[in-house]
Amino acid sequence: MTVSRRFFHYMSLPLPESQLAEGPNEPDIVVFADYARQELL
Amino acid sequence: MRKKLHRIPEGLMLGVPTGINSLAKSDLISRRGKIRAAMEPILPTSGSHGDCVGTFIRQRFGKEVQQFLVDPLVGSIYAADTQNFSLAMVPQLADLAEGRSALLTARKRKRSSPALQTPIFETPRGGLTMLTRAIEQAIRSMGGTITTDTKVEKVSRRHKAYLIVTDSQTNPEIIADSIIVTSPARASATMLIDLDEQVSASLATTDHASVVMVTVKTQETEIPSFRGLSGYLVAKPDQDRVTAVSFGSNKWAHWQPTDGSMILRVSLGRDGATTHDLIHEWEDERLVTQVIDEVSRHTQTAITADISRVTRWPDAFPQYRPGHLAHIEKIERSLAQSSPGVFIAGASMRGIGIPACVAQGENSAKSVVEFLTHLRD
Numbered sequence: 445m446t447v448s449r450r451f452f453h454y455m456s457l458p459l460p461e462s463q464l465a466e467g468p469n470e471p472d473i474v475v476f477a478d479y480a481r482q483e484l485l
Numbered sequence: 486m487r488k489k490l491h492r493i494p495e496g497l498m499l500g501v502p503t504g505i506n507s508l509a510k511s512d513l514i515s516r517r518g519k520i521r522a523a524m525e526p527i528l529p530t531s532g533s534h535g536d537c538v539g540t541f542i543r544q545r546f547g548k549e550v551q552q553f554l555v556d557p558l559v560g561s562i563y564a565a566d567t568q569n570f571s572l573a574m575v576p577q578l579a580d581l582a583e584g585r586s587a588l589l590t591a592r593k594r595k596r597s598s599p600a601l602q603t604p605i606f607e608t609p610r611g612g613l614t615m616l617t618r619a620i621e622q623a624i625r626s627m628g629g630t631i632t633t634d635t636k637v638e639k640v641s642r643r644h645k646a647y648l649i650v651t652d653s654q655t656n657p658e659i660i661a662d663s664i665i666v667t668s669p670a671r672a673s674a675t676m677l678i679d680l681d682e683q684v685s686a687s688l689a690t691t692d693h694a695s696v697v698m699v700t701v702k703t704q705e706t707e708i709p710s711f712r713g714l715s716g717y718l719v720a721k722p723d724q725d726r727v728t729a730v731s732f733g734s735n736k737w738a739h740w741q742p743t744d745g746s747m748i749l750r751v752s753l754g755r756d757g758a759t760t761h762d763l764i765h766e767w768e769d770e771r772l773v774t775q776v777i778d779e780v781s782r783h784t785q786t787a788i789t790a791d792i793s794r795v796t797r798w799p800d801a802f803p804q805y806r807p808g809h810l811a812h813i814e815k816i817e818r819s820l821a822q823s824s825p826g827v828f829i830a831g832a833s834m835r836g837i838g839i840p841a842c843v844a845q846g847e848n849s850a851k852s853v854v855e856f857l858t859h860l861r862d
Contacts, residue, residue, distance in 0.1 A: 467608065468735075476783045
């Protein structure tokens, strides 16, 4: 699970910045699907 | 090979197109699907979507945008089927239903949100347990008491306060002026039956989805072409058991093994799909084999598991059915009348994510303070 960076800045819990790891800037996601199935209908 | 991994078009907002050009270049949507989606800005205002994500997106953009873009992206957050999920509970999409064109509103929202120069996600290096530990320490340092491994059996009225009956051998009864109930809805239903039968019955109807998470450390560099990719989602028409694969070691530098292998976090099960057997019947070994088979097929790469870990999450994802907000508002109104000082919060109510749960916790804490102040006046 990932957490929005803004959340940690908003939260007042004793978790120093050094204990946090940064994730990707823009998550690169793809979708597994049947290629253009509708073309065949 | 027609079934394969497809890049999603650029500039989407939770799967909703904000322009036609990037959609036109995508090989995920057919020509017919693209033409249907491109008509969205000139369509008249849609009829009732019945507070359903899937219905709304199909009305505006057609079936393919719903099946291959919005459903994978939104469904994977909630382990949900967007054809049976509340639009109001996904505020970014509900906002798009307000204007005449969802595409033009999405484009406006996208342009008005400033581009971030820094990573948008963070996580505690020691895992999310760090969060609960931090909360525990904060509560104890303020003189609070935490009791774990203790089941609340019932809550009932005791004069002007409440009696909490637990299964603790040493301290079975607790008297409280005010209570915040944050357990999953069905557990809360059992606890609250003596206080408010109507609330208890409503909570008991809440549906939950189960999920299994399989974490796999692969052997050395099996999927070199996927370096840099965050992961992939499996569109429902093409799902077997795996719904999403996160390439954890690509996303998090502190997860990157030094031997060139990869760490994958693979989700199985969701609302509306057969999941009971995954949770209760399949052994770990069978789950890992299923994951390796499916991921190998999806990525067209032979993968071998080096180390694996299986985590089962039975009934962990509450499902916000269409009309969910009206449903919980009715619960809150009834409880306020029958049991002043008792509040309900948590993932079953107003949002499943950590920020949404923290916000509910803070709002409930304010309600408790107001109630106690009023009680003492």
